[in-house]
Amino acid sequence: MNAISVQNIRKAFGGNMALKDVSFEIPKGEIFGFLGPSGSGKTTLLKILTAQLEATDGHAAVMEMPSRMMQKTAQKRRFGILTDNSGLYERFYIICRNLLLTKCCISSI
Numbered sequence: 312m313n314a315i316s317v318q319n320i321r322k323a324f325g326g327n328m329a330l331k332d333v334s335f336e337i338p339k340g341e342i343f344g345f346l347g348p349s350g351s352g353k354t355t356l357l358k359i360l361t362a363q364l365e366a367t368d369g370h371a372a373v374m375e376m377p378s379r380m381m382q383k384t385a386q387k388r389r390f391g392i393l394t395d396n397s398g399l400y401e402r403f404y405i406i407c408r409n410l411l412l413t414k415c416c417i418s419s420i
C-alpha cells in the first residue's frame with residue numbers, strides 16, 4: 312500500500328505553472344526526503360496533499376484517500392504540515408518569554 316501517491320499533478324497560479332506533471336509514490340512505512348530549490352513547488356504540493364489547495368490537474372492521495380475528497384473527512388485531522396512561513400518561531404519566542412516570566416514570578420513569591 313502507498314502512503315502517498317502523486318500522479319501527473321499540475322498546479323497553475325494564473326499564468327505561472329508551479330507544478331508540471333509531478334508523479335511519485337511513497338510506500339507505507341518509508342521515510343521520504345522532499346528537496347528542491349526555493350520556488351520549485353514543495354509547499355504547493357504539500358498543500359495539495361493536505362487539502363489546503365486544489366490541483367489544477369492530476370491525482371493525489373494520502374492513505375488511498377484522494378486529497379480532493381479529504382476536505383470533508385475526519386482523515387484530514389490525522390496529519391498536518393508546518394511550513395517555513397507559518398510564523399512558528401515568532402510564536403515560539405513569545406511562548407518562551409511567557410514561560411520565563413512565569414518562572415520569574417514563581418521564584419519571586
Ligand SMILES: Nc1ncnc2c1ncn2[C@@H]1O[C@H](COP(=O)(O)OP(=O)(O)O)[C@@H](O)[C@H]1O
Pocket residue numbers: 324327329347348349350351352353354355356
Ligand atoms: N498562493 C500563491 N499564489 C501565486 N503563486 C504562488 C502561490 N503559492 C506559490 N506560488 C508560486 O508557485 C511557485 C512554487 O512556490 P512554492 O510551492 O512556495 O515553492 P517552494 O515551497 O519549493 O519554495 C513559485 O513560483 C511561487 O511564487
Ligand SMILES: [Mg+2]
Pocket residue numbers: 353354355394395
Ligand atoms: Mg516552501
